[in-house]
Amino acid sequence: xxxxxxxxxxxxxxxxxxxxxxxxxxxxxxxxxxxxxxxxxxxxxxxxxxxxxxxxxxxxxxxxxxxxxxxxxxxxxxxxxxxxxxxxxxxxxxxxxxxxxxxxxxxxxxxxxxxxxxxxxxxxxxxxxxxxxxxxxxxxxxxxxxxxxxxxxxxxxxxxxxxxxxxxxxxxxxxxxxxxxxxxxxxxxxxxxxxxxxxxxxxxxxxxxxxxxxxxxxxxxxxxxxxxxxxxxxxxxxxxxxxxxx
Amino acid sequence: xxxxxxxxxxxxxxxxxxxxxxxxxxxxxxxxxxxxxxxxxxxxxxxxxxxxxxxxxxxxxxxxxxxxxxxxxxxxxxxxxxxxxxxxxxxx
Numbered sequence: 001x002x003x004x005x006x007x008x009x010x011x012x013x014x015x016x017x018x019x020x021x022x023x024x025x026x027x028x029x030x031x032x033x034x035x036x037x038x039x040x041x042x043x044x045x046x047x048x049x050x051x052x053x054x055x056x057x058x059x060x061x062x063x064x065x066x067x068x069x070x071x072x073x074x075x076x077x078x079x080x081x082x083x084x085x086x087x088x089x090x091x092x093x094x095x096x097x098x099x100x101x102x103x104x105x106x107x108x109x110x111x112x113x114x115x116x117x118x119x120x121x122x123x124x125x126x127x128x129x130x131x132x133x134x135x136x137x138x139x140x141x142x143x144x145x146x147x148x149x150x151x152x153x154x155x156x157x158x159x160x161x162x163x164x165x166x167x168x169x170x171x172x173x174x175x176x177x178x179x180x181x182x183x184x185x186x187x188x189x190x191x192x193x194x195x196x197x198x199x200x201x202x203x204x205x206x207x208x209x210x211x212x213x214x215x216x217x218x219x220x221x222x223x224x225x226x227x228x229x230x231x232x233x234x235x236x237x238x239x240x241x242x243x244x245x246x
Numbered sequence: 247x248x249x250x251x252x253x254x255x256x257x258x259x260x261x262x263x264x265x266x267x268x269x270x271x272x273x274x275x276x277x278x279x280x281x282x283x284x285x286x287x288x289x290x291x292x293x294x295x296x297x298x299x300x301x302x303x304x305x306x307x308x309x310x311x312x313x314x315x316x317x318x319x320x321x322x323x324x325x326x327x328x329x330x331x332x333x334x335x336x337x338x
Binding site: 043072073076077079080081083084086087154213214215221222223 | 251252254272274276279280281284285286292294296299300301303305
């Protein structure tokens with residue numbers, strides 16, 4: 001792996017054919033490459049998430065990061081767009097699924113791709129990664145501290161209803177990376193999700209890191225926890241390396 | 247996100263944002279991870295005017311202690327106004 005890559009902005013047809021902005025990164029070379037849809041956190045389609053997208057390309061994956069806040073705030077800065085979406089109650093689930101379906105189709109159409117698609121999401125994107133993997137035919141999913149898969153959301157963010165009942169429909173192996181000090185999701189909530197997945201015979205692998213809370217992958221925030229992030233990234237590479245090979 | 251708890255109120259007034267002054271119509275208050283402040287969680291307020299687009303926003307991220315201090319300061323300032331300058335006082 002030489003870590004050479006290209007990255008650029010593009011647009012693709014998302015939910016109901018809507019034009020959706022995306023950041024796309026791909027390795028140089030002929031492939032074959034697996035594909036990864038990167039779902040940003042609630043703070044938005046920001047520089048840190050684009051850096052993560054490039055990281056996947058550097059590791060040999062076609063990667064696309066849709067701007068899930070594009071419709072509410074086209075061209076706005078990530079924090080302004082996030083504030084607008086928060087005020088509106090969050091990203092609607094059906095729209096999210098349509099946008100991920102479009103992103104997966106975009107990756108499957110790329111030259112050099114092997115048509116095996118994984119999804120990874122952080123924070124609100126963690127819940128959305130699980131949601132996508134339950135409603136779309138995917139090959140791998142990673143949930144990084146996604147809140148409200150289990151548990152009622154507070155008033156104000158009405159789009160984030162619990163979706164644990166979808167576990168029976170999970171289409172692919174699921175890797176879960178959580179912080180023991182997180183309260184959204186709490187260790188009790190991720191245990192409930194694990195029990196539900198086990199009940200349906202699903203392939204899942206959950207890791208909960210002591211001394212880490214919500215957002216431990218965020219290198220630009222005080223929540224960053226080196227031990228959890230380093231081990232978590234290693235597990236991501238092993239997981240996608242196995243599930244998206246071909 | 248930590249709490250996701252979001253309070254939304256309608257307000258009247260003005261704010262000064264990146265493009266100058268504009269009328270405010272809405273305030274969103276939440277305790278969550280900040281974009282910029284060096285703290286794990288902060289009390290965040292977005293003063294905004296959705297009708298003027300996402301950039302019509304004045305944002306603050308305050309530590310918990312600062313937020314409580316601000317509440318006290320606002321109450322003190324309003325109480326002083328009511329004591330010294332309210333219509334009931336001045337018209338009497």
